[in-house]
Amino acid sequence: MFIQTQDTPNPNSLKFLPGRAVLEGRTMDFPSPATAYCSPLARQLFRVEGVKSVFFGQDFITISKDSESIDWNLIKPDIYATIMDFYASGLPVVNEEAARADTVASEDDDEVVAMIKELLDTRIRPTVQEDGGDVIYKGFEDGIVQLQLQGSCTSCPSSIITLKSGIQNMLQFYIPEVEGVEQVIDDDDEEEPTGTNSPSIPQRP
Numbered sequence: 001m002f003i004q005t006q007d008t009p010n011p012n013s014l015k016f017l018p019g020r021a022v023l024e025g026r027t028m029d030f031p032s033p034a035t036a037y038c039s040p041l042a043r044q045l046f047r048v049e050g051v052k053s054v055f056f057g058q059d060f061i062t063i064s065k066d067s068e069s070i071d072w073n074l075i076k077p078d079i080y081a082t083i084m085d086f087y088a089s090g091l092p093v094v095n096e097e098a099a100r101a102d103t104v105a106s107e108d109d110d111e112v113v114a115m116i117k118e119l120l121d122t123r124i125r126p127t128v129q130e131d132g133g134d135v136i137y138k139g140f141e142d143g144i145v146q147l148q149l150q151g152s153c154t155s156c157p158s159s160i161i162t163l164k165s166g167i168q169n170m171l172q173f174y175i176p177e178v179e180g181v182e183q184v185i186d187d188d189d190e191e192e193p194t195g196t197n198s199p200s201i202p203q204r205p
Contacts, residue, residue, distance in 0.1 A: 001018065001019065001083075001084050001087060001088075002019055003016055003017065003018050003019070003080050003083055003084070004016075004017040004019070005017070005076070006060075006132070008062065008131050008132035008133070009131050010064070010132075011068065012052075012064055012065050012067070012068060013062055013063065013064040013065075013132055013133075014062070014063055014065075014072060014076075014132075015057075015060045015061070015062050015132040016060065016061045016062075016063060016079060016080075016083060017059060017060050017061075018059075018060075018061070018083055018087065020059070020087070021058065021059060022056050022057060022058060022059055022060060022061055022093060023056045023057065023058055023093060023094065024058055025058065026058075027055065027056060027057050027058070027129070027134040027150065028042075028055070028056045028094065029053075029055050029056075029134070029150035030042045030046075030053060030054040030055065030056075031053045032053065033046040036054065038094055038095060039054075039056075039093060039094045039095070040086070040091045040092065040093070040095060041056075041061075041083075041086045041091070041093050042054045042056070044082050044085075044086055045061070045063065045079065045082055045083075047082070048075060048078045048079055048082055049075065049078075050065050050066050050070045050074075050075045051063055051064075051065065051066075051075070051079070052064045052065055052066045055132070055133065055134070055150055056093065056094075057129050057132070057134070058129075060132065061083065062132040062133065063079055112140065112175060112177045112178075113140050115174070115175050116137065116140060116145055116171060116175060116178065117137055119170065119171060119174055119175070120135060120137055120147075120167075123170065124166075124167055124170060128149075133149060133150055134149075134150045135147050135148070135149055135150070135167065136148040136149075136150060138184045139184075140178075142179075143177060143178060143179030143180065144179060144180050144181070144182050145168075145171060145178055145180070145181045145182070146182050146183075146184050147167065147181060147182070147183060147184065148183070148184045148185075149183060167181055168180060168181040
C-alpha cells in the first residue's frame, strides 16, 4: 500500500491519499476524539500524538495537527502506519450511520434552496474537497446562506476569505435572492478564524 500526501491551503492540515476508497459518496468530519465514536479509523488516528482533527473524503483523509510547532515529518510515519494497519484489518471505515446535513436536495426545499444546494454540490464542494475540506449547507434565512466549513478549512486562517470572495460571490452571481454567506461554528470547532490567502474557489465561470 502506497500512501501519498498532498498539501492544503492550511499549513496545519495535510491530505493523505491511500489509493483506495475512504468514504464513497459522502464526507465526514471529526473535529475531536469524542466525535469519532462511529469510526474505527478515526479513533485510531486520534491516538497519534499531535493529531487534532480528522476528515474523510471519498478518496482521501485530511489530518489537522495541534499546532505549527509540530513537525509533519515527526508524525507522518505514525499516521502512515495507522492507515496501513487499519486497511489490513478489514474493519469498516464507519461502523454506523452518523447524522448528516449536507447538500442533498429534499422535497421540502423551495426553489431557491434547491438552487443553492445544487450549486454547492456541483460547483463549489468539488473545489473545496480538492483542498482537503468540504462545505455543508446548514440553512437559508433572510437572504443569508448558512454554511459549515470542514476538514482543512475548519482551522484555516483563510476560511472567511473563502466564504466571502469565493462561495458568496458565486452564489450571488447565480441566485439573486442570496444576500450573503455566514459560517456556522459547531461547539467542537474553533472560533471563527480570519486572514487572507483564500483557497482557490472559482469566482465566476
